[in-house]
Amino acid sequence: MVQGAMREAECVLLGGGGRMVKLQYWQEFKRAMSYMKPRAWTYGIGIVGNNVIAALGLNILMAFIYKDIVNAAVGSDMPLLLRSIGTAFALLAVSSLLCTILTYRYNASIRYTMTDIRQQTFRHVQRLPMSRFENTHSGEMLSRMTNDLNTIEHLYADSLGGIIYAVVVGFAAAIAMFALNWPIALFAIALGILTFYVNTRFADSFRKINDEIQRGTGKMTQALSDVISGVPLVKMFSLGGVIIRKYDQTNEDVAGLSTKRTRKYAYLDSVNSVLGSLSFVGIVIVGGAMALKKGTDFGTVMAFIKLQGNIGFMFSQAGNLATDVQRVLAGANRVFELLDDPVEREGSERSLLGDEKKAIELDGAVFRYGEGAPALDRLSLAVERGQTVALVGPSGGGKSTVVKLLLGFYPIESGSVKYWGRSGQSYSLSEVRDMIAYVPQEAYLFDGTIEENIRYGNMDASREAIIAAAKAANAHEFIQEQPDGYLTAIGERGSRLSGGQKQRIAIARAFLKNAPILLLDEPTSALDAESEKQVQDALRMLAKGRTVILVAHRLSTVEHADRIYVIDRGQSVEEGRHEELIRKQGLYERLYRLQLKDAAG
Ligand SMILES: Nc1ncnc2c1ncn2[C@@H]1O[C@H](COP(=O)(O)OP(=O)(O)OP(=O)(O)O)[C@@H](O)[C@H]1O
Incomplete structure (x- = not known):
């Protein structure tokens, strides 16, 4: 029937x-x-x-x-x-x-x-x-x-x-x-x-x-x-x-x-x-x-x-x-x-982390979001193991796009992305994401308790490990002051916490993940001076012993970076250490001078 x-x-x-x-x-x-x-x-x-x-x-x-x-x-x-x-x-x-x-x-x-x-x-x-x-x-x-x-x-x-x-x-x-x-x-x-x-x-x-x-x-x-x-x-x-x-x-x-x-x-x-x-x-x-x-x-x-x-x-x-x-x-x-709808590629399952010195390498990477001009136009950069590399440059230049590409959010059109000397294609996306801890401009927190949100960094972590991560992230104190401590419910997107507190929970999460590569996309840009200092301290701890790519607008935050890439219109137009770039008197020096003037004004 x-x-x-x-x-x-x-x-x-x-x-x-x-x-x-x-x-x-x-x-x-x-x-x-x-x-x-x-x-x-x-x-x-x-x-x-x-x-x-x-x-x-x-x-x-x-x-x-x-x-x-x-x-x-x-x-x-x-x-x-x-x-x-x-x-x-x-x-x-x-x-x-x-x-x-x-x-x-x-x-x-x-x-x-x-x-x-x-x-x-x-x-x-x-x-x-x-x-x-x-x-x-x-x-x-x-x-x-x-x-x-x-x-x-x-x-x-x-x-x-x-x-x-x-x-x-x-x-x-x-x-x-x-x-x-x-x-x-x-x-x-x-x-x-x-x-x-x-x-x-x-x-x-x-x-x-x-x-x-x-x-x-x-x-x-x-x-x-x-x-x-x-x-x-x-x-x-x-x-x-x-x-x-x-x-x-x-x-x-x-x-x-x-x-x-x-x-x-x-x-x-x-x-x-x-x-x-x-x-x-x-x-x-x-x-x-x-x-x-x-x-x-x-x-x-x-x-x-x-x-x-x-x-x-x-x-x-x-x-x-x-x-x-x-x-x-x-x-x-x-x-x-x-x-x-097609899902993200799976890729092959292989062991992580080769012995290569170069943790990350982009070679002639071209990427565009839709039709039209490329967001990255034959961009090349390299980050060595343990280095902190900063990406700076005018708004819309393509800095965040580099971060998103490294996280495997999009496939590149041409050129190559390598992790530890091996093509990104030879890793599965989950392998790529496992080796990276990402702290964005604004921390994304889920509805639930503080402890749950930190644990997303490593689902197998013990309570002690969570507390240790929170301490390292300068978060333990304020968490203890919450009505239910680690078990405090923080509301949708963490709406019951301040920006700096949310960011420190995100950093605790990144500590717990213990990934060898750290991507920071202006994690302090939305914070006031007091919160910024606490978050900066936490980030410095987190960066120790890891390979770091830091996207920054305020050039004062990148003066100590091992290498700075100035990204403009999808290309790397200058690279070097802070002093080198200042001496060069190019785009970096101009931006730096402008920011100094603003700060003085
Ligand atoms: N999801 C998207 N869809 C389409 N175009 C995008 C998308 N995200 C960014 N773009 C475009 O890609 C270019 C690079 O953007 P990106 O966010 O990487 O710049 P940025 O250097 O990080 O800028 P900012 O410093 O302002 O954050 C810009 O022209 C932007 O308009």
């Missing part, structure tokens, strides 16, 4: 215009069902059994019992009346019990399968390259992982069940009608076909409205995500009004579309009611006339009225189900698009 339902879905999907799109949806349908494979039997038996029993037991067989009850009443046949009522109750009880058991069984399969899909999606999203997150609004990504993903559940639970029920109840009613009285059956089916025709005329416009509503809902999620993540900015610039207007506009658009859809549904409902009443009146007239001429009995007419409702249901639901299946498969399609 599932096969039958699939064929039905295929017919439904292949009907009408937009053949390519609909064929694609057929692929989505097969793919959605493939996730159910491990539980195919439980789900198949559950959903088919439940709907077949509901259709046959509670509707078709019941029609025959009605027939006996009416005939018994008309003929004053008491034993038949009692027997029929008893059978009706027994049928009701058995069908309801079986339906409850089967519903429970197939719903459990749906829960487990949805858990699998959610886990797979979550894991996949984690492995997507950085560029995917930069080019996609987080709200859209969330919408795919929530709203769209839920449509797959709707497909398993409601759409398929609806199709099976409508097909079984409709065909069984047709067969039963022909068995009872074929001329009335022909009449009822002709009306059913008319109902089907009217309903399918509406299906396309419903699909269009549903697509627009889905897009609007996505935009609303994006607006919400913007507001929530940008609360400080919204408050600071009093943007509340602008944001509210933007949100209201989308909200009103969606509400307008929903109203339009409701109006159309109401219109279709009334057309269906008229057609239903016409069928009812027609059957009563035709059947009643036949009964009076002894062509049939009143019980049969009564059974016909009930069966006709079932046929009408199948034909009227056909349009709705087609729209519904299209809507859910469009949602499933958006989830599968996400799942098909």
